[in-house]
Amino acid sequence: MIPIEFxxxxxxxxFVIGIxxxxxxxxxxxxxxxxxxxxxxxxxNLVTFAAYNGAIMGQVFVLFTVAVAACEVAVGIAIMLNVxxxxxxxxxxxxxxxxx
Amino acid sequence: xxxxxxxxxxxxxxxxxVIVGLLAKxxxxxxxxxxxxxALATLVISVLVVYEFLTGDAYATEGFVTESIKWFSIGGYxxxxxxxxxxxxxxxxxxxxxxxxxxxxxxxxxxxDQGKRKSRYYAEISLFLAGMTGLIxxxxxxxxxxxxxxxxxxxxxxxxxxxxxxxxxxxxxxNAASAAKKAFLVxxxxxASFMAGLFVLLYAFQSLDFTEVFNVAAIGNVDHNLxxxxxxxxxxxxxxxxxxxxxxxxxxxxxxxxxxxSALIHAATMVKAGVYLVARSFPLFTQSAEVMLxxxxxxxxxxxxAASMALxxxxxxxxxxxxxxxxxxxxxxxxxxxxxLMALGMNNSDPALMALGGLGYTAGVFxxxxxxxxxxxxxxxxxxxxxxxxxxDMREMGGLGKKMKSTSIxxxxxxxxxxxxxxxxxxxxxxxxxxxxxxxxxxxSEGYLFxxxxxxxxxxxxxxxxxxxxxxxxxxxxxxxxxxxxxHGESPKSMTVPLWLLAIFAFGSGFLLLFGLDGIITxxxxxxxxxxxxxxxxxxxWVEHMLTNPYTYLSIGLALIGIFVAYLMYSxxxxxPGKFNKEGTSWLYRALENRWxxxxxxxxxxxxxxxxxxxxVNAFDQKVVDGAxxxxxxxxxxxxxxxxxxxTGNVGNYASVVMLGMSVIFVGALLFIYYMGGM
Numbered sequence: 001m002i003p004i005e006f007x008x009x010x011x012x013x014x015f016v017i018g019i020x021x022x023x024x025x026x027x028x029x030x031x032x033x034x035x036x037x038x039x040x041x042x043x044x045n046l047v048t049f050a051a052y053n054g055a056i057m058g059q060v061f062v063l064f065t066v067a068v069a070a071c072e073v074a075v076g077i078a079i080m081l082n083v084x085x086x087x088x089x090x091x092x093x094x095x096x097x098x099x100x
Numbered sequence: 101x102x103x104x105x106x107x108x109x110x111x112x113x114x115x116x117x118v119i120v121g122l123l124a125k126x127x128x129x130x131x132x133x134x135x136x137x138x139a140l141a142t143l144v145i146s147v148l149v150v151y152e153f154l155t156g157d158a159y160a161t162e163g164f165v166t167e168s169i170k171w172f173s174i175g176g177y178x179x180x181x182x183x184x185x186x187x188x189x190x191x192x193x194x195x196x197x198x199x200x201x202x203x204x205x206x207x208x209x210x211x212x213d214q215g216k217r218k219s220r221y222y223a224e225i226s227l228f229l230a231g232m233t234g235l236i237x238x239x240x241x242x243x244x245x246x247x248x249x250x251x252x253x254x255x256x257x258x259x260x261x262x263x264x265x266x267x268x269x270x271x272x273x274x275n276a277a278s279a280a281k282k283a284f285l286v287x288x289x290x291x292a293s294f295m296a297g298l299f300v301l302l303y304a305f306q307s308l309d310f311t312e313v314f315n316v317a318a319i320g321n322v323d324h325n326l327x328x329x330x331x332x333x334x335x336x337x338x339x340x341x342x343x344x345x346x347x348x349x350x351x352x353x354x355x356x357x358x359x360x361x362s363a364l365i366h367a368a369t370m371v372k373a374g375v376y377l378v379a380r381s382f383p384l385f386t387q388s389a390e391v392m393l394x395x396x397x398x399x400x401x402x403x404x405x406a407a408s409m410a411l412x413x414x415x416x417x418x419x420x421x422x423x424x425x426x427x428x429x430x431x432x433x434x435x436x437x438x439x440x441l442m443a444l445g446m447n448n449s450d451p452a453l454m455a456l457g458g459l460g461y462t463a464g465v466f467x468x469x470x471x472x473x474x475x476x477x478x479x480x481x482x483x484x485x486x487x488x489x490x491x492x493d494m495r496e497m498g499g500l501g502k503k504m505k506s507t508s509i510x511x512x513x514x515x516x517x518x519x520x521x522x523x524x525x526x527x528x529x530x531x532x533x534x535x536x537x538x539x540x541x542x543x544x545s546e547g548y549l550f551x552x553x554x555x556x557x558x559x560x561x562x563x564x565x566x567x568x569x570x571x572x573x574x575x576x577x578x579x580x581x582x583x584x585x586x587x588h589g590e591s592p593k594s595m596t597v598p599l600w601l602l603a604i605f606a607f608g609s610g611f612l613l614l615f616g617l618d619g620i621i622t623x624x625x626x627x628x629x630x631x632x633x634x635x636x637x638x639x640x641x642w643v644e645h646m647l648t649n650p651y652t653y654l655s656i657g658l659a660l661i662g663i664f665v666a667y668l669m670y671s672x673x674x675x676x677p678g679k680f681n682k683e684g685t686s687w688l689y690r691a692l693e694n695r696w697x698x699x700x701x702x703x704x705x706x707x708x709x710x711x712x713x714x715x716x717v718n719a720f721d722q723k724v725v726d727g728a729x730x731x732x733x734x735x736x737x738x739x740x741x742x743x744x745x746x747x748t749g750n751v752g753n754y755a756s757v758v759m760l761g762m763s764v765i766f767v768g769a770l771l772f773i774y775y776m777g778g779m
Contacts, residue, residue, distance in 0.1 A: 022755045031751070092751055099749025 007048040015041035028083070028090040032076045039069050102148040103156070103165055106183040109145055109193065110234035110247070113138045113226045121223035131219035132208050135226045139201040142233060146193040153185050154620070163187070163630040166239050166311055177302060184239035184310050187620040187632025188379055191465060192236045192372070195472045199368040200229045202598040206480050207360045209594035210487055221261060225364060228254040232369035236376065241298050241308040244377070248341070251370050252291060256284040258364075259357040272356070279356035286350040286702075290340015294377075297333030300326060301384075314383040316628045327387045334381055335395055342374025342428045345402040349698045351425055352409075355417040355492075359483030362417060366424045367476030375431045375468050382439060382461060383629040389443035393546055396436025396537070400553035403429030405696065407563035411570075412692035415492050416482045419571045420475070423518060426560060427471045433557055434464035434533040437540035437550055442625050444544050451626055453543065458622045460536035465621040466613065467529035473609045474517040474526060477602035481511035484591040484599065485575060489583040494571065499580035503589050506596040508576040510603035515572050517606045519565035520659045525610030528642070531652050532613075534558060538651060561655045565662025573670035613642050 014037055021034030043062045050058025084090055116138030124131035158165045168182025204225065211221055231254055234247035260280030263273055298308065304326040305313050312318060319327065338344070343351035351371070355362055365371060378385060378395065385391055403426045410422035438460015445453030484507040485500060486492055501508040517524040520531070534557050541550035590596065616638055624630045637645075646652050668674045691697065746757075 019755075019759055023752050023759065025752075095751070096749030099747050100744040 004048060004052050007044060011041045011044040011048070014038075014044065026092050028080045028092055028095070029077075031092065032073065032080070035076075036069060036073065039065065102145065102152045103185060104167070105145060106149050106185055106237050109142055109149070109197075109237055110230045112141045112145070113230035113233065117223050117227040117230060120219060120226060124219040124222070126216060126219075129208060129212075129218070131222035132204070132211075135222040136201065136204045136208070138226055139197065139204045139229060142229065143197040143201050146197045146233075149185060150190040150194055153190060159187075159632065163632060164311075168239050168309070171243075177306065179242050180240055180309055181243060182239040183237040185237065187622075188376075188465060189236055190632075191469055191617075191621050192376060193233065195469050196232050196236065196368040196372070197229070199472055199476045199602070200225075200232075200364065202601055203360055203363050203368065203476065203480065206363075206483070206595050206598040209592040210360050210483055211358065212592075217261075221258075221358070224254055224257050224261075225361070228258065228364060228369055232373065235373055239310055241301060241310075241313070244380075245294060245298060248294065248337070248373060248377075249291065251373060252284065252287055252341075255287070255354070255365055255370055256280050258361040259283050259354045261357050261361065276356040279350075279353040283350040283354045286347050287340045290337045290347060290374075293333050293340070294337025297330050297337065300330040300333060304330060310380075314629055316383075319383065319387060324387065327384055328391055331381065331385045331388065331391045332394070334377060334384075335391070335398075338374030338377045338432075339398065340374070341377070342371045342432070343402075343425050344374070344398050344428065344432060345405055346698075348402060348406060348425050349695065349702055352418045352421040352695065355415070355421050359417060359479060359486055362421070363476050363479035363483065366421070366479060367472045371424060371428055372468055372472065375428060375435070375464065378432065378435050379461065379465055379468075382435070382442075382623055383625075385435075386439045386442045386446065386457070386625060389440050389447070389544060389546070392436045392439030392443055393549060394436070396433050396440060396540070396550060396553050399429045399432030399434075399436055400537075400556040401429070402426070403433060403560045404556040404563070405429075407560045407567065409692055409695050410567040411563060412689055414494050414574075416485060416494050416497070416571060416575060417479075417492055419494075419567055420478050420482055423478075423564065423568065424471075424475055426564065427467070427475070427518070430530060430533050430557065430560070431464045431467050431471070433553055434460050434467060434536055436460075437533075437537040437553070438462075438464065440540045440547075440550065441536070441543060442623075446625055454625045456536070456539050458624060459532070459618075460540070461623045462618045462621050463529055463532035463536050466617065467526075467533055469612075469621075470517070470525035470529045470606075470609050473602055474514045474524075474606035477510060477514040477599065477606045478518065480595070480599055480602065481507050481514060484595050487591055487595070488587040488589065490586075491583045493583075494574040496581045496583035497575045498578040499576070499584050500587065501576035503584065503587055504576075504591070506590060506599060508572075510596075510599045510606075511572060511576070513603040514606045515568040517610075519568050519663060520561055520655060521663075522656055523610070524607055525605075527656075528610035528613050528646070530561065531646055531649070531655055534561075534651060534655060535649060558651075558655060558658065562658040562662045565659040566666050569663045569666035570670050573666055577671040578673070614638070618642075 018034045018037030018039075018041060021037065022031055025031050025034065043065055046058045046062050046065070050056065050062075080090055083095060087095065089095070113135075116134055120131040120134050124134065153159055153165060156165070164184060164186035166182060166184040168180035171179045171181040173179065204222075207221070207225070211218055214221065228251060231247045231250035235244050235251065238244040238247060257280075260276050263277040263280065265273065301313060302308055304322045305318060307313065340347045343349075351366075354365065357365075385395065406422045406425035406429060410419045410426065413419050413422065438457045440457070441453050441460060442457025445451070445455075445457055484504065485497065488504060488507075489497060489500070491497070513524070517526040520527045534554060537550050537554045537557055541547045541554055618637055620632045622632065665675070669676075694700070
């Protein structure tokens, strides 16, 4: 059996890549994708612990998370579409209207 | 049978106030009709209640009938709402509702030319009647206080009735507005004192119900000093409401209102409330001879001070206003002297002294009853004169007697009554009062002060007779003045009929004493302050008592001298009054003309104390309170101002901050777990 550390390490790497992308990338679509990666890292953790502890709740929970993530992406992309219609750009650095 | 419906007595005028106030519109007399209907219903119920009470069983045994429902409770204190009927309530109810009804009827004529404002007027006088009757039937001090305040409000509204569009022009309007404010604010001083008295009473007795507070056993259990404080504070309320020295100055100014309102305030309601308060609280007041001495002294000072001011006034209504203050002084004199004797009698367990004290109570309340009739008569008479001539200045009148027969004759009756002419109503009560005061001067270590009060009272008899007939001769006697030539003649029937009715009472109400009225309005300290023992002395006793007392002849003599001097000066012009005051330049005359500079004194007090205190408080408010509030607000604004640059608008920055925070929490949690030695 594959030791649990492998899965956890994989999830952590995925999480950090996602965070790095959110913080540094300049393209809104890429940022959205990175958010998905962070979510999925969490999902992997849930599934891993569920499998190793024999608790089915974790896997059920992941199903919910996936559904929520799908909605979230739909909303996010819809926002970006509208932003693009108005501003003709999806570059985050140019979208700084909401500030002091 | 009827007594259960005592609550209707204040309720009906209150309902009429709402109906007239909300529904009566336009220039018609519907409002007046409704108000008169309400007053009539109130009078009928009052008569039925009084009849049932005086013929019932409770009267002879307990002396009162009371019933109440719970109003509200604060902590352990329960405040009730109900009625309390005893001998004093009966007398008050009868004269105040009867006189109010007559004044309402008279208003139909007097206020007929007021157009659309009539409805407002009738609504307000209905509320006034509700206030007075509510005060009279209240079964506890708080309820009394509420109606007391209702009257304060009504006096403000009615005195200021002509604050807009005064028939005599803008200056008179301003005058009315400031008189209304003055009446409200000055009586407010007394009201605050009354309220403080209520707090002390509530603390001392744990209740404000008359049945609890007037209980002899309960009074015995309470600290004597608390009762002294409470009664002094209650008397402060009476000083404000009944316009006693040193708060007397609002009443002459209150003449700015319609004359009917003055009659209502002076005869049936408002100023009688203060006397009623003291008479009602007699069981408490008689606990201390010193308090009663104070009441008597204030009464004596007020009586002579106000009478002196009336000597030099040329405004027909103001002369009457001063006479009211002076007569109220007599009432407090009587209550003070009677209470003083009763307090001494209770200390020494001397039933004879207590009985003499009860006589003082009778005298005070009896004078209130008589005064109500003759003062209502005089005011309505002066209203009739003003209605006809259009001026209040007596120097422009004169010779009206031929043109206004009813008014002049009825006012003659009223003047004779107030002057204490033998067998007119004022004679009986005034001499009873002077008799009591003289009795009080013979007992106790401070009794000699009552001798001074008696001297003040007897001088006031002379002054009263003089200024009342000065007024009568200046108005109705002598040659015709400019206003007389243009007057409209006698007033309409709706005004003269009440005048005649009141004149009959002003002449005859004193004879009630001969039919055992003294048994209804006396108080018996030996039997738990039973009001009305029915042990009236009856007819012959009083006639004999009065006519065998040499001091009665002294006061009759002084009254006759006063009338005669007035006749010489103002009807025959045999003596020039200007001779005595250096044609109006002597300092005494100027003092009287300026009301002993009391208005200036009020102004000085308000400007130096009121205004400066106000300014200090204002500065404190603006600097300290506002400073703290504004400082806090600007601190928030400043911190927001400096912190706003964190909002860059760049999503990446926000994410970084969130991550940083997350990491700090996470690392912190790990460190914490490590430090605690594992999970």
